[in-house]
Amino acid sequence: MRLRAYLAFVLLVSLGVGAWAWIVEGPPQLGPLALLVAMGVLSFQLREPAVSSRFGFSFLSIILLASAVITGVFGSWLVGVVSTAVDRDQRRWSATVFNMSMTGLVGASGAVVYRLVGGNTAPDTLVGPAELALHVGLPLVAADVVGCLVNALVIAGVFHFDQGVPFLVLVRSVLAGSGLAYIGYGVIGFLFVVLWYPVDLGASSALLIMAPLLAARWAFIQYGEEVRSHERTIDTLVTALGTKEPPAVPRSRRAARLAEWVAEELGLGPHQIETVRYAATLHEIGHLGVPTRLLRRAPEAVSVAERRVIDRHCVMGARMIEGIDFLEDARSGIRHQHERFDGGGRPDGLVGQDIPVAARIVAVTSAVEDLLEATGETQWDTDTAVVARALQSDPGRFDPAVVTAVLAVLEKHGRPHAASTGVSR
Missing domain, CATH: 1.10.3210.10 (Hypothetical protein af1432)
Structure with missing residues (x-):
């Protein structure tokens, strides 16, 4: 019962944030939004799901960071929601709705923080690396950190109410597993924005950014394979004991x-x-x-x-x-x-x-x-x-x-x- 109430709370908060962003900002540009949604869907479908017994990795957060600059708060929320709407591996609709709500909150919270700390919404007007670092790079770092924390808090909540694990223990577990990955997210997200605006590649920057995105996915796969190899070793030892x-x-x-x-x-x-x-x-x-x-x-x-x-x-x-x-x-x-x-x-x-x-x-x-x-x-x-x-x-x-x-x-x-x-x- 508490789990259902928590899931409903997360859904309502996410919908409220999305509605607020629409009222305040209005709709984002359709072309960039469609491209980022497509990249978000692709990143979620190519995720590495079996990193641990509870969590998996995707590079969707990189797309959400770029969306914070390119499409604004509502666009980032919508990219998060739509990207996780289709999950071929998820059989429970409640889990899909939770993922949609959570990623929408992660995207919107990062975009809000980006603006609160002075992030520039028109990076093509900036001149020189110093201005880019100050008005895009540092705000993206702040957005990255907040997105990481929101992700950890929301995930910890669902497992806390579902399995009774202490909340702070779960938060630490999520942060320990994903904290370093989020640093990489920030770097690639910043590169995406730089290619889109100052370099003036626009939507074509998506083609160039695919290389580091696929490299990030490869790193996740290697890490996941290492974890699975550990589990196979444990299983082999237990099986050997079981024969006796x-x-x-x-x-x-x-x-x-x-x-x-x-x-x-x-x-x-x-x-x-x-x-x-x-x-x-x-x-x-x-x-x-x-x-x-x-x-x-x-x-x-x-x-x-x-x-x-x-x-x-x-x-x-x-x-x-x-x-x-x-x-x-x-x-x-x-x-x-x-x-x-x-x-x-x-x-x-x-x-x-x-x-x-x-x-x-x-x-x-x-x-x-x-x-x-x-x-x-x-x-x-x-x-x-x-x-x-x-x-x-x-x-x-x-x-x-x-x-x-x-x-x-x-x-x-x-x-x-x-x-x-x-x-x-």
Whole structure:
């Protein structure tokens, strides 16, 4: 219900901004508007959608920046709205309407800021690079920054109301992923305007600007491919574990989802959240080095010596992924998952905050998963008080802040499912 109200709010605000811009400025020139709309549609259709589990990239923001100068506030709003109106990959009309509303707001907000900070609406009258930089370049930088912030805030809102993730955590995540890209957007947008006006190429500048636009898309694709290669590596490792211990696959997926929620609840940064997710997904990878007969034996039938062998899985798991660069930070989360907050754990007897945060989170989330398996729960319908009592029954074992966060996200989300979890930006 809150999500629907938020989507309706974004739609109404966007429509209000568009109506205000029409009243204040009137219609833009049809020729430039049609060209920019066509370029916007093309950029949105050529977007790189699978950069992360939640977000994708397009270079539509470059077109919106140029529109701020060439077509004004209403033109920028309309370019944003129309460019995202057709989405061949989106099956939900509500998501399409949200994208239209959001990109309209991003375009209009950038155009408004461009004018507020003294941006020139007739750059062909400017003489020399100094005037261009002062009256076009700097205002476009301001418009770029504001567009980036509006994009982050609106996207964060929809995921906050849909998934319950803390709002500021989502804002930081969007900015961390797209902030550097927006710097490139500003440079290319400025180049587009310079070619259009001072160089006096007009609409022909679109042909020249396609080269850097396609280069930007290529960079997005490479980044997206790198992210996907990381996920394929993780999937390969989990699959290998599954050939030996099939139940470990859904268990790892659930633990990773729960750990990601907890990291978000704790307000960790985007890189830390990613590290936590990797560590939780692979927290049992060391079982590949444990004899299968021990893994299949009931806990009460395992001797003390055999328990020591099983418990070494965290050290073995950390060694197994050594040399995989993107998992380097996650190694400590795997190695130290059996440390105790009071210092009585293994393998190194770390105490309190000296234990890596990923390890402190994995320790609690894996314990929750073990508890649910032991009680035979297939759906989350148990009062979290049961989990709270279990986690707090051994004082000093877990980080109290992590325990509190786990209980909060279980109340908010319920038990995660094994399946892993987009909005374009």
